[in-house]
Amino acid sequence: MHKVTNVSVLSNIVRLGNPDRTRAYSTLRRWRRIQNMTKRVLQSRSTHDVRWVGDAALPTQAGDRLFMSFHYGLWYMSLAAMAQATGCQRVYCLVGEIDPSYNDRMAAMARAAGIEIVLVPGGIAMLRGVRKARAEGALIFVLVDVPWGLSGEPDQRFPFFSGHIEAKSALFTFAERAGLQPHLLVADYDEAERTTFVRSHEVQSQAECFALLQRYVADKPWLWERLVDIHKFSTLAGERPHLPFKVANDFYVADMANLKVARVNRSLYERMLEARQLASQGLAADAASLLEQIHASTTLAVRSVF
Structure with missing residues (x-):
């Protein structure tokens, strides 16, 4: 199944009120x-x-x-x-x-x-x-x-x-x-x-x-x-997380609220993954600081990474 379809489905799972990453991916696999x-x-x-x-x-x-x-x-x-x-x-x-x-x-x-x-x-x-x-x-x-x-x-x-x-x-x-x-x-x-x-x-x-x-x-x-x-x-109301994903050798990020997709470079992609990892480790302030740097240096309003 096409990667973009998976991104679309995953985004809509989150929009329906499944913010937990593990549960959302489990729902995607079942779908x-x-x-x-x-x-x-x-x-x-x-x-x-x-x-x-x-x-x-x-x-x-x-x-x-x-x-x-x-x-x-x-x-x-x-x-x-x-x-x-x-x-x-x-x-x-x-x-x-x-x-x-x-x-x-x-x-x-x-x-x-x-x-x-x-x-x-x-x-x-x-x-x-x-x-x-x-x-x-x-x-x-x-x-x-x-x-x-x-x-x-x-x-x-x-x-x-x-x-x-x-x-x-x-x-x-x-x-x-x-x-x-x-x-x-x-x-x-x-x-x-x-x-x-x-x-x-x-x-x-x-x-x-x-x-x-x-x-x-x-x-x-x-x-x-x-x-x-x-x-x-x-x-649907709720948070507007962003989802970084890779297709072949290209890197993208999707706004999970409106499904707008932007192409990004490897460095930006990896920084978003780093922010997600920091948040998962309970280092919310460090994750927020990194996302603020991303926001300041790009046009992307990334406030959280899924």
Whole structure:
């Protein structure tokens, strides 16, 4: 996995409230394992090697439900769980105006789970797609943990850890007008048992969905795929540490609050590592003095090193 991706994920782990370096790196390693598992599923085009259990409370009929999920754990197993519980193998997936490469990946996930999927874009086509799905008795599914679609600005903000997460009301407004009841599925993963448990939640509002997202992410942050880009649609408070890192023979430092990356020379890189070591040894004053020297001689506002 690309080093810059690791830096992005690590920064967002810290922003979510994991300032301890050892814990943050442990979370990063776990996150990478889950992403590699998903990659293997895509490469094999099958979920036969995935151990999973569906919630006994899963609905046995599609009815007038809009099934929802997060990019959490092996989230595509929610598709398999819906199909198993209802006996329906056809899923209409609402994708808004997301990048085509994302839609291709969504379709590949569905095929791996043994599901026939119909991707439904936004606009008037969505209304037609939902009507067709209901006429067929098919399942309707959407992922809701990012601002849905790309057009227009987010118009909702929900409490999220030490800040807020942005969202759009359009999807839930559409569901209400179309007479669809949101039903949330979450693919929780138990590392000890190496098993995905698809949890079922009847939800009444968008706020309830995001409250559940925070609960799951707080419990097992490494399961949330969107750790890679949460900084794009959230505002979180907290310290602004800097992370020095190396790619091949080049040296960089990333501001972990805004993910701006600056290229630095070896000397500056090593001085930041020295400041981190001093801080870890309890020599806070010496570390602060060295960082003040760095700040005075550069344009970098480095106040702490992760």
